[in-house]
């Protein structure tokens with residue numbers, strides 16, 4: 001979110017904070033803190049401390065927001081000790097990723113890279129290696145920042161989000177999970193516990209982001225996931241855009257490809273339609289025309305790269 | 321609330337406000353001012369310390385969240401009067417000018433070399449990419465880390481350094 005990382009120093013509150021020496025310190029407003037030991041414990045704490053209690057995972061979105069008073073929770077429920085949220089499990093048709101899985105762990109995982117190369121494409125350009133040591137997949141989805149890279153990744157991979165609350169567990173399609181910028185289907189008294197990625201044969205994916213400098217949020221980015229039929233035509237295509245004003249998938253761009261044999265002309269048409277579907281706003285990261293151009297060009301590139309990757313996979317399968 | 325953590329090998333217990341950030345806990349509560357505090361927006365990396373051996377931006381972590389963990393700051397790099405090879409590398413290759421970014425840079429370098437004792441230049445640049453240096457242009461920082469990689473058991477005492 002631009003407001004967080006680009007906020008000028010002038011917004012620093014001169015809170016007494018920790019220094020108590022009149023030195024300008026940007027600290028969060030006071031709150032109480034509790035550490036959860038399990039999912040059940042976290043839910044109990046959220047329930048007990050009421051609507052102004054919030055989960056903190058890596059804290060790399062929430063703490064900057066709290067410093068700026070864009071968030072003012074009265075209680076923080078720290079879930080970093082909840083070991084049952086840190087799993088990464090490959091099953092026959094699904095990869096289960098615990099909500100507390102750090103960006104760095106996703107990037108380090110060979111399983112993730114093999115099944116979903118798009119995740120590695122994105123993780124390499126999410127923030128910087130130090131931030132990636134702390135930020136989590138659950139926090140990224142929970143934050144629901146329109147510039148969040150993993151949101152687009154989860155969209156195109158047709159992920160599902162597991163949410164646990166007082167009424168039990170529910171599994172929500174990623175499309176229903178997003179309710180708009182900074183809004184999700186996860187209620188205050190609930191916890192995201194897992195993200196599920198369906199594993200499909202003859203499929204691949206890619207992500208590409210344009211950023212002003214290393215570690216910055218996207219000027220624009222695009223992600224794609226494709227599934228090829230036995231005859232080499234597109235059986236399923238999902239295209240998503242980051243920071244380009246598109247909620248959910250670019251369905252019309254994907255629709256022109258389905259049932260067709262891949263060709264540069266078709267990729268160009270998909271790129272054009274993705275740009276049409278985007279509605280970027282001008283900001284310090286660039287003007288509208290430039291961002292539209294990126295929507296078009298990046299869409300073509302991620303489709304092309306996904307195709308190359310399916311080729312590589314198919315080749316390896318035949319060889320083995 | 322009371323927090324207990326290990327800082328540079330010593331267990332410390334202090335009463336703190338839950339909102340106290342780790343960077344201020346280290347600098348003000350413990351008086352360890354070697355950890356610097358810059359942008360306060362998780363961008364510059366001068367506040368980086370190691371938590372359980374991993375680089376973390378201490379302006380974006382609560383002291384409360386760090387309770388029960390092991391913290392290493394720049395003050396904990398030299399052991400028994402012997403500089404860490406990374407520290408010596410920064411001297412040998414002029415890895416600092418004003419020194420503001422240096423503690424964070426050195427701790428990130430230490431963590432990198434612990435994980436990967438022989439990183440190539442690209443890996444070094446990637447590792448420090450979350451940290452900003454306004455003086456050196458990074459070239460000498462990269463060379464300093466390369467020096468440390470090439471001298472894993474550098475032996476320089478405080479005496480020699482001062483001499």
Ligand SMILES: Cc1cc2nc3c(=O)[nH]c(=O)nc-3n(C[C@H](O)[C@H](O)[C@H](O)COP(=O)(O)OP(=O)(O)OC[C@H]3O[C@@H](n4cnc5c(N)ncnc54)[C@H](O)[C@@H]3O)c2cc1C
Pocket residue numbers: 005054055056057058059060061062063064079099100125126127128131134135136137138139140141142143147148149150186190191192193215216217218361362363
């Ligand atoms: C300098 C900087 C640069 C960054 N650049 C990028 C970037 O380029 N691309 C990008 O995508 N992101 C970027 N980020 C964001 C980073 O990826 C964050 O780590 C991530 O958005 C949030 O993860 P977190 O675990 O830190 O969440 P937190 O800050 O702990 O939480 C964020 C929100 O999610 C909620 N939450 C967290 N976990 C759960 C859960 N399990 N169940 C329910 N709710 C939960 C919290 O209550 C809070 O509302 C950047 C961050 C920084 C500081």
Ligand code: FES
Pocket residue numbers: 356357358359360361362363364365366367368377378379380
């Ligand atoms: S002060 Fe922590 S990253 Fe700049």
Ligand code: FES
Pocket residue numbers: 415416417418419420421422452453454455456
């Ligand atoms: S030496 Fe001055 S900022 Fe790096």
